[in-house]
Amino acid sequence: SQQGEEDPQALSIQEGENATMNCSYKTSINNLQWYRQNSGRGLVHLILIRSNEREKHSGRLRVTLDTSKKSSSLLITASRAADTASYFCATGITGGGNKLTFGTGTQLKVEL
Amino acid sequence: NAGVTQTPKFQVLKTGQSMTLQCAQDMNHEYMSWYRQDPGMGLRLIHYSVGAGITDQGEVPNGYNVSRSTTEDFPLRLLSAAPSQTSVYFCASSKRGLAGAKETQYFGPGTRLLVL
Numbered sequence: 001s002q003q004g005e006e007d008p009q010a011l012s013i014q015e016g017e018n019a020t021m022n023c024s025y026k027t028s029i030n031n032l033q034w035y036r037q038n039s040g041r042g043l044v045h046l047i048l049i050r051s052n053e054r055e056k057h058s059g060r061l062r063v064t065l066d067t068s069k070k071s072s073s074l075l076i077t078a079s080r081a082a083d084t085a086s087y088f089c090a091t092g093i094t095g096g097g098n099k100l101t102f103g104t105g106t107q108l109k110v111e112l
Numbered sequence: 113n114a115g116v117t118q119t120p121k122f123q124v125l126k127t128g129q130s131m132t133l134q135c136a137q138d139m140n141h142e143y144m145s146w147y148r149q150d151p152g153m154g155l156r157l158i159h160y161s162v163g164a165g166i167t168d169q170g171e172v173p174n175g176y177n178v179s180r181s182t183t184e185d186f187p188l189r190l191l192s193a194a195p196s197q198t199s200v201y202f203c204a205s206s207k208r209g210l211a212g213a214k215e216t217q218y219f220g221p222g223t224r225l226l227v228l
Contacts, residue, residue, distance in 0.1 A: 033216065033217075035219075041221060041222070042116075042202055042219035042220055042221045042222050043155070043202065043204075043217075043219040044219070045216040045217065045218070048215070048216060088154055088155070090154075090155075090217075099145070099157055099160060099170060100145075100157070100217060101157070101171075102147075102154035102155040102156075103154050104152065104153055104154045105154055
């Protein structure tokens with residue numbers, strides 16, 4: 001079964017708006033990562049947050065992690081048409097080796 | 113660095129045929145993994161390796177074999193292709209993390225496989 005569940009499944013916004021995607025997971029984790037996938041391409045790592053961290057920033061990206069609620073959110077500020085892609089959260093679990101478990105993803109469309 | 117490379121980019125097989133999907137990385141990463149991605153789903157782990165000579169099963173290993181004779185290469189073998197194995201396959205690699213934490217995974221461009 002999937003460890004991560006993203007919400008919403010699809011999101012359509014106007015350029016310049018902020019986009020927020022949420023991820024929930026089921027078991028204790030070691031770290032949580034967000035990846036981006038453009039149509040027909042491989043995944044690209046965006047940001048990693050460890051289980052002892054609560055918030056992390058990278059450029060226009062802000063990730064939060066609430067281990068008590070087993071949830072994370074990815075905020076993309078001032079979105080651009082080039083941000084159109086699918087976004088996946090992936091969790092690394094304690095004692096899980098190098099395995100990451102991916103969610104089903106959020107499809108983001110940023111319109112001009 | 114070329115990063116993670118995969119060949120072929122696209123392959124059509126008939127049911128029952130076998131083939132090997134190639135994956136190579138030039139970043140001297142210890143960890144390598146194979147995932148499959150199906151429409152509307154995230155990536156599911158097929159097999160992974162924590163170093164040369166060491167492999168283990170992931171979530172969906174049936175019908176696939178792997179080996180890791182070198183740090184650089186991690187081929188995925190389909191023993192007898194079935195239509196259910198039609199998918200996009202991604203190889204990924206990562207370096208050993210600090211205190212057991214698992215670091216960023218770097219993905220290849222994928223191989224699209226169609227089994228008729």
